[in-house]
Amino acid sequence: MAKGGGAREGGALKTAVIVAGGLALAWVTVETAFRPFLDRLRGAVSRKTDPSRDPDQEEAPAAAAAEAEEEKAPAPAEPSAPPAPAVVEEKVEEKVAELEEKVEEAAAAAADKAE
Numbered sequence: 001m002a003k004g005g006g007a008r009e010g011g012a013l014k015t016a017v018i019v020a021g022g023l024a025l026a027w028v029t030v031e032t033a034f035r036p037f038l039d040r041l042r043g044a045v046s047r048k049t050d051p052s053r054d055p056d057q058e059e060a061p062a063a064a065a066a067e068a069e070e071e072k073a074p075a076p077a078e079p080s081a082p083p084a085p086a087v088v089e090e091k092v093e094e095k096v097a098e099l100e101e102k103v104e105e106a107a108a109a110a111a112d113k114a115e
Helices: 005-033 035-048 061-071 085-114
Strands: none
Touching: 005 035
């Protein structure tokens, strides 16, 4: 028997693991890159294969879209405004004071440790 057989088996195993890892990475990449398209495709397939759905009783797409628009709540007239500058300044001042206290505590702890 040849002595080099064990090295070949290890090399084959390593190659198989690398190939399997590469295939898994490729699958995740494709799923991530085409997620919106695949989600729509999977939704269409699940609707088509749903046994409880009767395609003969389905409404026209335009009528269904109009009903969906009516069911939605009206959108707000304006997006919410950013917080007032005074409120932001108060929060910043509170954070600065909090951080200054922490720095003072850390400096006192370091001074006590040094003694």
